Amino acid sequence: xxxxxxxxxLSFFTGVALWSCSSETDAYAKLVxxxxxxxxxxxxxxxxxxxxxxxxxxxxxxxxxxxxxxxGCSSCKMKLPLWNEFLSQIDSITEYDxxxxxxxxxxxxxxxxxxxxxxxxxxxxxxxSNDVLNRINDFPEEPMxxxxxxxxxxxxxxxxxxxxLSGIYSLYxxxxxxxKVISNTNNIxxxxxxxxxxxxxxxxxxxxxxxxxxxxxxxxxFINKVVASCNCMELVFMEEYLKPNSDIKAILxxxxxxxxxxxxxxxxIFYKDFESPSVIQIKGLKIN
Numbered sequence: 110x111x112x113x114x115x116x117x118x119l120s121f122f123t124g125v126a127l128w129s130c131s132s133e134t135d136a137y138a139k140l141v142x143x144x145x146x147x148x149x150x151x152x153x154x155x156x157x158x159x160x161x162x163x164x165x166x167x168x169x170x171x172x173x174x175x176x177x178x179x180x181g182c183s184s185c186k187m188k189l190p191l192w193n194e195f196l197s198q199i200d201s202i203t204e205y206d207x208x209x210x211x212x213x214x215x216x217x218x219x220x221x222x223x224x225x226x227x228x229x230x231x232x233x234x235x236x237x238s239n240d241v242l243n244r245i246n247d248f249p250e251e252p253m254x255x256x257x258x259x260x261x262x263x264x265x266x267x268x269x270x271x272x273x274l275s276g277i278y279s280l281y282x283x284x285x286x287x288x289k290v291i292s293n294t295n296n297i298x299x300x301x302x303x304x305x306x307x308x309x310x311x312x313x314x315x316x317x318x319x320x321x322x323x324x325x326x327x328x329x330x331f332i333n334k335v336v337a338s339c340n341c342m343e344l345v346f347m348e349e350y351l352k353p354n355s356d357i358k359a360i361l362x363x364x365x366x367x368x369x370x371x372x373x374x375x376x377x378i379f380y381k382d383f384e385s386p387s388v389i390q391i392k393g394l395k396i397n
Contacts, residue, residue, distance in 0.1 A: 115379060134292040141377050141386075144268045147258055148339040149174060150245050155210070164210060166231045172208040173262065175247060175256040175270060176248050178240075179215045186252055187213070187221070188272035188324060189228035195271050195278060196232060202268045203285040209233065236343040258284075265389070273388055280385035297325040298351065298380065300387050307393030310365045320344065320389065322378075324351035331381040338374045341366060342391060350392040365395045 143157050155164040166172065173196075177186050196209055209232040215221050218236060225234060237243070249268075256270035266286075269277035289364065301321040308315060310327050324330050330351040346359045361376075372393035377386040 117188060118156075135150045135334065138336050138377070138379055140208055140249065140268060142336045143268040144257070144334070145375055145377070146373075147265045149257060149263045149265065151243075151263065152237075155212075155233075155235040158213075158222065158236050159231070159234055164208075164235060166208065166263070168193065169206040169208050170261055171266075172210060172259040174259055175211050175254070175272075176243060177211060177213045177252070177255070178243070179213055179221060183190060183215070183217065183220045184224055187211070187224055189197075189224055189230045191290055192232075194229060197279075197281060197286050202282070205285075210235060212237050213243050214238070226320060257373055260373060262373070266390075276385045280388075283385075284388070298330055298387060299323040299325055299370065300389065304390045304392065305361065307391065309394050309396050310363070310372065312367055312395050313367055314364050316361075316363045320359045320361055320365075321356055321358060322346075322351060322354045322387075324353060325347065327353045329353060330383075333379040333381045336379070338375045338376070342374055342376065344376050344378065344389070361389075361391070363391065369397050371394050371395075 125380075126298070151166060155166075156162070157164050170259075175192075177183075180185055187274075195253070199207075209334050211232065211234045213221055213234060214237050221234070222234075253270050253273040254268055256268070256272075257265050258276075260265040260266055265316075271278040271281050273293065299322070301323075303320060305320070307316055307318075331347055332349050335346070337343055342361065342363045344361050346357065348357055351357050364370075365372075372391060372395060374391040375393065376389045377385045378389075
């Protein structure tokens with residue numbers, strides 16, 4: 110399976126009309142703020158229901174995890190035909206290694222087996238009869254938010270189920286193909302750097318980087334909200350909107366705390382009337 114992602118990331122919404130409502134955008138931004146950077150804890154051993162093999166979680170750049178509580182209509186919640194289409198597209202566009210794991214808390218194991226065979230679903234499915242993964246990690250209750258894009262350390266980059274949400278579907282494809290462009294019907298926003306490598310940063314010091322955003326369209330784009338994965342970083346825009354066919358500069362401010370470790374953060378930029386945010390990944394190493 111040809112595999113995974115460029116790491117800019119994350120996520121969502123069902124339709125442009127929903128994003129035009131600021132309360133919906135704020136709710137999703139709050140969810141992103143709560144989950145990005147959080148480490149997902151897995152059981153020590155997970156076995157693929159289809160092959161009987163142990164599911165390996167190491168030696169990959171990214172993991173796409175989805176949780177399914179199949180109580181009720183299993184086929185409605187698993188949406189295997191959509192997942193097959195989505196993962197087939199990812200396989201065709203990405204050059205990175207990734208895992209795909211569907212964790213199912215089944216009401217009827219035979220039904221899950223039947224659906225996997227019926228849809229020729231070949232990716233790992235882990236049967237979590239005791240709902241351990243959900244109880245450990247306390248996933249959101251809404252099925253559309255029970256999928257996650259994880260980094261190599263199993264920390265959440267993005268949240269949202271592409272089988273439910275067209276915005277997530279499009280965003281993940283853009284991220285995995287390495288595109289830097291986020292668009293709605295009439296406007297396109299391009300970011301000059303979607304992966305910013307700060308390299309080595311002295312503990313206790315601060316860094317500042319310029320990031321250029323371009324509005325490749327004929328209408329003004331309004332910046333709705335900026336969400337960073339930790340308090341150590343922020344992205345400050347000089348203006349609250351992008352004029353048509355013009356550029357705007359934002360300043361990335363980063364403050365290294367007192368613990369030497371790798372730097373792995375993300376910043377989401379939400380726009381009014383856009384299905385998906387821009388996502389910038391921050392990388393580097395804190396040293397003494």
